[in-house]
Amino acid sequence: MLRFVVRRMLVMVALLIVISMFTFAMFVLLLPNGNPAALLAGRLATPAEIHLISVRYGFDKPIYIQYIDTMKNIFTGQAYSYQSSFNVLDEIRAGMPATLSLAIGAGLIWLLVSILFGTIAAVRAGKYADRVLTVLSMIGVSMPPFFFGAILIYYVAYKANIIPIGGYVPFSQSVGGWFGHLVAPWITLSILFIGFYSRVLRSSILDSINEDYVRTARAKGLSERQVLIRHSLRNSLIPIISLWGLDFAQVIGGGAILTETVYNLHGVGELARDSIGRLDTITLMEIVILTGIAVVVIGAIVDVLVAYLDPRIRLA
Numbered sequence: 001m002l003r004f005v006v007r008r009m010l011v012m013v014a015l016l017i018v019i020s021m022f023t024f025a026m027f028v029l030l031l032p033n034g035n036p037a038a039l040l041a042g043r044l045a046t047p048a049e050i051h052l053i054s055v056r057y058g059f060d061k062p063i064y065i066q067y068i069d070t071m072k073n074i075f076t077g078q079a080y081s082y083q084s085s086f087n088v089l090d091e092i093r094a095g096m097p098a099t100l101s102l103a104i105g106a107g108l109i110w111l112l113v114s115i116l117f118g119t120i121a122a123v124r125a126g127k128y129a130d131r132v133l134t135v136l137s138m139i140g141v142s143m144p145p146f147f148f149g150a151i152l153i154y155y156v157a158y159k160a161n162i163i164p165i166g167g168y169v170p171f172s173q174s175v176g177g178w179f180g181h182l183v184a185p186w187i188t189l190s191i192l193f194i195g196f197y198s199r200v201l202r203s204s205i206l207d208s209i210n211e212d213y214v215r216t217a218r219a220k221g222l223s224e225r226q227v228l229i230r231h232s233l234r235n236s237l238i239p240i241i242s243l244w245g246l247d248f249a250q251v252i253g254g255g256a257i258l259t260e261t262v263y264n265l266h267g268v269g270e271l272a273r274d275s276i277g278r279l280d281t282i283t284l285m286e287i288v289i290l291t292g293i294a295v296v297v298i299g300a301i302v303d304v305l306v307a308y309l310d311p312r313i314r315l316a
Contacts, residue, residue, distance in 0.1 A: 118201025140195030
């Protein structure tokens with residue numbers, strides 16, 4: 001197990017380096033009309049003004065020097081927006097509480113509900129409960145977050161006045177307000193994942209029912225509940241845990257742009273949306289790199305957890 005963990009950590013470090021290099025190349029070298037000095041100077045700028053901006057921000061240096069300086073600024077918190085001059089890391093920190101609150105709450109909801117629905121659908125395969133859950137899953141997968149969010153805001157928040165309409169209240173300010181303002185975003189973000197995860201888990205459980213280790217467990221006299229929980233469900237959760245880790249990290253990195261925008265949460269996703277509109281490359285670069293770090297780190301943790309659940313993976 002220790003050898004597997006060390007090997008996975010080395011792969012993680014290599015992936016982070018590749019992600020940083022690819023992200024830098026994408027925003028600096030591959031972006032159409034992406035000369036940052038020209039973008040900052042504006043359409044009416046003279047070549048002399050563009051040159052002065054290039055010298056000021058170091059755009060005239062060799063590309064490898066620019067890469068080193070950019071990464072150093074990003075990881076030391078010294079990266080500043082070219083357009084708005086704010087500290088990028090400070091802006092991300094300001095939006096992170098809302099994004100983390102949204103991601104953690106929604107992540108727990110879609111994981112637990114998916115396990116419940118997927119297990120029920122597998123146990124009742126072909127029966128009424130399975131058909132109902134299948135229809136609900138398809139509706140959840142097909143419904144865009146902005147559409148479902150608008151429905152919740154209009155009917156539940158505005159018409160029925162059951163929950164507040166958008167906005168974010170810090171946990172330290174009011175626990176009740178924090179919870180009330182996040183209930184609708186949690187549900188909105190969870191619907192899509194619940195529909196997809198529950199179908200994946202159902203298929204995994206049904207596939208594992210005919211495996212040799214499940215038949216052996218039945219032959220030993222274990223009850224169907226013990227066979228399901230101890231053997232079939234435990235192994236069927238492996239793909240679910242892997243998917244959950246990647247999706248959770250992606251949401252933390254601003255992947256819930258639509259949900260944050262609909263509910264006006266002012267999180268990292270909303271910052272990414274605004275940066276895209278301004279073509280603020282340094283802000284987008286830092287968000288993409290931090291998202292990559294979250295995905296790689298959480299992915300490594302999930303791999304270690306999966307290897308613990310299934311010793312066969314350690315040999316891969």
